Amino acid sequence: MLTTIYACLFYGATAIFLAGMVLRVTRFARTPAPLKIPTMPAPTTKSGVAYRLLREVTVFESLFRANKWIWAFGWIFHVALAVVLIRHLRYFVQPVPSLLALMQPLGVLAGFAMVAGLVGLWGRRLIVPRIRYITGPSDHLMLALLVAIGCSGLLMKFVAHTDIVAVKTFFLGLMRFDIQPLPSDPILLVHLGLVATLMIVFPFSKLVHAAGVFFSPSRNQVDDSRERRHLAPWAAKLEADRAR
């Protein structure tokens, strides 16, 4: 019964996550940008823009210039999350590549770093009046969700172990549409339930910033407005009335 519920939950969450994100991204992609609005100075070539975006998503360049504390906590959280996600790949592949096996201790370390980064960000929301002012219930909930996911994961690693081999069998089974039993340890169920929740809310929340950054005209446009005429389809229609 429990196994069936969680299997359905993960199929549903994956479907909602993928469909939601595809919908968001196509909507971003289909909406025209009528004017050239890169924040200057901007790259004058496409490869320059690719490099600008790469810097934004890897080292958070603009955020670094803005505020060192937010940058530090935010960057630590995101990098640690990436490492943790990579670490978790071991539960989805068989056999486990040696590099992935080797980085497991790093992944555990990243688990702590991720929670630390989140706590730092949360602390700013509570302590700094400006940021407290702009923080809403959903901002707290999102942090709570992520912290709870991190903490429940760390608890399983260090306090209350689960039958990780069975968990892996469950997920490998899910991927082959061959449902295998899931251990019923409470912490595991909480951890997995929260992860599924995160996947479900992702496309409907501010977490779409992960896709938004690539579609931001102020960051992804080339500074070439004098050389190349940029014209949105709806704007081109206005030109019908032009005499010359």
Added chain:
Amino acid sequence: MDAIVPGSDADRLDPLEIPTLCPGAMAASQPWSASPDHQKALGFPGELVDDWQNVAIAKMGELLEKNRALRVYLDSCVKCGACTDKCHYFLGTGDPKNMPVARQDLLRKVYRRYFTFTGKYFPGLVGAEELTKEVIDDWYSYFHQCSQCRRCSVFCPYGIDTAEISMAGREILDAIGKGQKYCNEIIGKVHTIGNNLGLNKNALRSTLEGLEEDIEDATGVPVKLPLDQKGADILLVTPSADFFAEPHVDGLIGYAKVFHAAGASWTISSYASEAANFGMFIGSYEQMRLISLRIREAALDLGVKRIVFGECGHAWRVAYSFLNTLAGPFDFLDQRYPIPQHICEYTWDLIQKGALEFDKSKNDHIRLTYHDSCNVARATRMGDQPGGQFEIPRAILKTVCNHYFDMAQDTIRDQTFCCGGGGGLLTDELMDIRKKGASPRMKALKTVSEDHGVTHMAAICAICKTQFAKVMPEWGFERDAILSVHQLVSNAIILHKPEEENDDDR
């Protein structure tokens, strides 16, 4: 918030000092409403329409379909707080709704309520709100406390530009009949007369003739300021403030002297006698396009080969970034030159070629700094390289002036502050917010003045010049301590009198 007492020498002023939050401090700051006539002239409803709520939401939906920036920016903010201390109006007022993210949220909360799943079903959770009269009131106050300077977009990890949000907000306000007098009246003047000031052709001609006489009296050189001269090579499009007041007009004299020294054939157009394009301020692509098309018409009518823009901040944004889109293609112009070209690019090009001579000592009474105008800095470029918009004006100033000093690095170039009067706020009823918004720039100026004895500040924007002439006296500077870049060029440039040339021939 009390303003810093001018001239007090207690502590060194910190332009980036973060104020204590004062909720509602500027809620009452609103520009005057456009009259029904001004509204209707632009195709907007004369007064608040009956079903304003539906009209506003429909307009928002239309803008979301037409403008990717708006959609991405409304969806992507994570409330990280990076922008919270970046707006000069927040630094000057402490009003939390002047924090860029909070200003955006005024629109975002309504967007969420009507256009997102979570906002429809969990409004309290995600801060979604119905569009009420109070919200409209807040929009009218706070979208007119954004000068669309883009400083926030520099620091946002997703490049969210509050200018796009406030433009959309103003466009929705116009659509429901709640327009702003200053912008909409001026746009109407451009459509009927050709410029923001409402100078007709005859007034313009006599102004230019007067300037020709002034220049000849001062220099003995017959420098011309041609109007509507068909067949001229260069069409100069400059803000109409250049025809009207100091220090703007001294800049115009500077352009004329540069053209004269270069032996260029140029003209001003009475039809397109305005570089400024307030269509941008109200967020209207259509208005911006109509104003821009006047320049295309003038260029075609006069048969010019090049278009050069005078000193004007947002005008250069519309020219550099948008003109090709709005009124291009300019395949009838000489493709060997940038289309359009900034007067600073033009002058710097001549300087590099050695075509201009200067007597720098003519500016020795001036210890100078330079204010990067926000729209030039963060929305345009000059020259071939990114950042030319910072380097070229400075290079010109250092060529014509011996004593040049930059203000603090974190207040110039792409981190520059708006003067406080940009984005359609340069109107008397907004003087309070204008003065408060100018304070970060003024503090940086005060500091460079104490450190290096700086006496004057140059700028290349008509709005900056007007705004600073009003604000600088409050900070202990002379009213005329704000200068046009080409005013300094004008002071130092060496023009040869016709007789002198004859002397040389003998």
